[in-house]
Amino acid sequence: MTVRALDLRDVGFDRGAHLLLRRELAxxxxxxxxxxxxxxxxxxxxxxxxxxxxxxxxxxxxxxDGRVRAWVVRGRAGHDRWAGAERAGGSSPAGLVARPPAxxxxxxxxxxxxxxxxxxxxxxxxxxxxxSELAPKLxxxxxxxxxxxxxxxxxxxxxxxxAEIEAAVVQVMTYLVENExxxxxxxxxxxxxxxxxxxxVMQLLAVQAADEARHVEVFTRRATLKGExxxxxxxxxxxxxxxxLAEPDFSLASFLLSxxxxxxxxxxxxxxxxxxxxxVTRRIVALAHQDEARHVAFGIAHLEEQARADPxxxxxxxxxxxxxxxxxxxxxxxxxxxLDALTVLAAGEWSPAAIARGHAAVQLxxxxxxxxxxxxxxxxxxxxxxxxxxxxxxxxxxx
Amino acid sequence: xxxxxxxxxxxxxxxxxRSWLLRNGLPFDFVLYSNYERQVxxxxxxxxxxAWNSPLAWVRxxxxxxxxxxxxxxxxxxxxxxDLRSVVVVRADSGITSxxxxxxxxxxxxxxDSPQATLLPLHHLRVAGARFEVRRFEVGVGxxxxxxxxxxxxxxxxxxGEVAAACMVDAxxxxxxxxxxxxxxxxxxxxxxxxxxxxxxxxxxSAPEEPVRLFGELLTGMSYADPEVRPLLDLEGLTAWVAGxxxxxxxxxxxxxxxxxxxxxxRITAEGxxx
Numbered sequence: 197m198t199v200r201a202l203d204l205r206d207v208g209f210d211r212g213a214h215l216l217l218r219r220e221l222a223x224x225x226x227x228x229x230x231x232x233x234x235x236x237x238x239x240x241x242x243x244x245x246x247x248x249x250x251x252x253x254x255x256x257x258x259x260x261d262g263r264v265r266a267w268v269v270r271g272r273a274g275h276d277r278w279a280g281a282e283r284a285g286g287s288s289p290a291g292l293v294a295r296p297p298a299x300x301x302x303x304x305x306x307x308x309x310x311x312x313x314x315x316x317x318x319x320x321x322x323x324x325x326x327x328s329e330l331a332p333k334l335x336x337x338x339x340x341x342x343x344x345x346x347x348x349x350x351x352x353x354x355x356x357x358x359a360e361i362e363a364a365v366v367q368v369m370t371y372l373v374e375n376e377x378x379x380x381x382x383x384x385x386x387x388x389x390x391x392x393x394x395x396x397v398m399q400l401l402a403v404q405a406a407d408e409a410r411h412v413e414v415f416t417r418r419a420t421l422k423g424e425x426x427x428x429x430x431x432x433x434x435x436x437x438x439x440x441l442a443e444p445d446f447s448l449a450s451f452l453l454s455x456x457x458x459x460x461x462x463x464x465x466x467x468x469x470x471x472x473x474x475x476v477t478r479r480i481v482a483l484a485h486q487d488e489a490r491h492v493a494f495g496i497a498h499l500e501e502q503a504r505a506d507p508x509x510x511x512x513x514x515x516x517x518x519x520x521x522x523x524x525x526x527x528x529x530x531x532x533x534x535l536d537a538l539t540v541l542a543a544g545e546w547s548p549a550a551i552a553r554g555h556a557a558v559q560l561x562x563x564x565x566x567x568x569x570x571x572x573x574x575x576x577x578x579x580x581x582x583x584x585x586x587x588x589x590x591x592x593x594x595x
Numbered sequence: 596x597x598x599x600x601x602x603x604x605x606x607x608x609x610x611x612x613r614s615w616l617l618r619n620g621l622p623f624d625f626v627l628y629s630n631y632e633r634q635v636x637x638x639x640x641x642x643x644x645x646a647w648n649s650p651l652a653w654v655r656x657x658x659x660x661x662x663x664x665x666x667x668x669x670x671x672x673x674x675x676x677x678d679l680r681s682v683v684v685v686r687a688d689s690g691i692t693s694x695x696x697x698x699x700x701x702x703x704x705x706x707x708d709s710p711q712a713t714l715l716p717l718h719h720l721r722v723a724g725a726r727f728e729v730r731r732f733e734v735g736v737g738x739x740x741x742x743x744x745x746x747x748x749x750x751x752x753x754x755x756g757e758v759a760a761a762c763m764v765d766a767x768x769x770x771x772x773x774x775x776x777x778x779x780x781x782x783x784x785x786x787x788x789x790x791x792x793x794x795x796x797x798x799x800x801s802a803p804e805e806p807v808r809l810f811g812e813l814l815t816g817m818s819y820a821d822p823e824v825r826p827l828l829d830l831e832g833l834t835a836w837v838a839g840x841x842x843x844x845x846x847x848x849x850x851x852x853x854x855x856x857x858x859x860x861x862r863i864t865a866e867g868x869x870x
Contacts (some may be wrong), residue, residue, distance in 0.1 A: 209773055241784060271834065310822075313822070
């Protein structure tokens with residue numbers, strides 16, 4: 197018979213005695229006995245109620261040693277509660293499992309998980325679907341590069357633009373806000389469906405959503421810097437974005453949004469950096485560019501790993517592009533006001549020669565976007581000619 | 596089986612147990628009652644075969660059955676139903692150090708039908724010769740003290756000086772001490788009752804033998820290591836079902852007789868008790 201002794205002095209259950217009791221009882225086997233000494237007058241009453249609830253047996257104190265108020269015989273409830281417990285993988289990415297069970301739910305990766313409890317259905321629960329080896333590193337980078345929209349941009353920089361140039365900026369900003377709102381909603385929706393076992397992916401998507409929240413803020417702020425009124429939002433543009441929201445598959449949503457959509461946006465943001473008519477616009481598109489580059493990097497890394505593991509995966513990607521193309525075949529695509537505004541920004545003024553230059557610049561932008569998409573598809577393992585065909589099927593709305 | 600809906604958790608508890616029992620071969624269903632009095636009347640009348648009874652409901656079921664020429668027995672009980680005690684608590688600085696000091700003072704109790712916070716401690720005080728006034732905190736009348744609200748109100752009244760002493764079960768005293776309703780050092784236990792038993796699963800002799808046997812066997816076979824039943828056991832407040840016993844209800848029988856709560860035939864005789 198294993199026996200231990202605990203002197204609680206004058207500490208009762210109203211001052212934490214249960215902690216000291218638990219600690220001592222944990223050192224005993226089931227059936228082991230603990231002698232409890234204490235001067236708290238309510239101890240025996242409380243100990244009886246506590247032992248009952250915890251499943252321990254209480255025996256009267258020792259007549260020979262008046263200081264021992266009671267004996268606690270360790271019951272098996274504590275042992276039984278944890279008998280079927282398991283580790284939820286390991287805390288580091290090396291401890292990831294291929295498919296975490298639903299009942300691990302929100303438990304920290306690596307925690308000792310009590311058996312039972314509610315099964316929480318996270319539908320992205322396969323490592324092959326959501327995981328990228330690059331995710332932990334990209335998350336850390338993303339956190340380190342967060343910027344404060346108030347401090348990172350000198351909003352008070354004095355500048356004046358001709359009214360039509362300012363209007364072009366406002367139209368482009370209106371378009372960017374709309375697109376960034378789609379880019380916020382999509383990772384936010386996805387992340388709520390990822391099993392928390394894939395913590396770094398969940399965190400990366402959360403930061404991605406936060407990035408887009410900041411983009412929405414700075415573009416809105418620039419749009420209203422000189423006036424109240426925003427530009428237009430076309431039905432075709434919104435239809436294009438809705439097809440992104442409708443994609444239920446994790447990899448395909450990530451493919452359409454990050455690799456193709458945000459990939460094209462990298463070209464657009466570079467274009468705006470080059471032709472920005474004022475320092476505030478130039479600064480915010482540069483800030484957004486560095487964030488979007490990270491989103492594209494994660495999307496590509498994740499899909500590259502999947503394509504390597506499953507050669508048939510490229511067929512699935514192709515299907516997603518074709519489906520989206522078909523869904524958008526009868527829509528206008530990009531808002532004509534946006535294309536015009538981009539032309540005016542690249543022209544810088546309204547002389548015919550300048551407008552012609554601007555027009556050529558926007559055509560070059562679209563060619564660069566097409567080339568960018570083609571290159572990224574080649575990185576995912578598509579043959580060059582097929583990559584070129586698929587790149588051309590991308591929405592005219594850029595995103 | 597009948598059970599009293601003293602709290603919303605009764606539904607998930609017995610729905611969960613029902614699924615488990617059905618899966619283990621027992622044809623089982625349960626009926627919820629709003630109070631224990633109708634539940635035991637239905638038990639003795641054979642409308643239900645078993646009743647998850649408070650100790651006071653057990654006392655009445657036994658009396659009603661005897662008067663009807665039937666018998667009831669406690670099939671099982673929770674491990675936590677054995678050897679409870681109630682305590683009478685005073686303020687630490689009150690100067691009340693003996694039962695004689697209660698003379699002319701007001702003792703706060705739980706609801707009129709609470710075995711642990713009213714009937715048992717008051718009986719204990721009276722048998723010991725104490726004389727005092729009673730102020731009852733009537734929360735959940737008809738639930739036989741399953742609702743802890745009356746005890747908590749009595750404890751608060753003790754601290755505010757409305758009553759000189761308050762009655763409660765040991766587990767409530769532990770709870771109130773740990774959550775701070777009774778601040779450390781503010782109160783003192785004046786006296787405690789002898790150990791008594793609490794709820795039991797009462798079965799009536801008219802119930803079919805085999806399902807009752809299987810019911811008892813399945814309940815006592817439930818393991819705290821089983822992840823499916825453990826949350827239900829936690830909700831119901833036990834770690835194991837143990838054999839029922841009748842030895843822990845003597846004091847309550849005496850308290851019921853002395854206070855005239857039920858007569859020997861199980862009729863309700865308590866004044867003003869309307870469950």
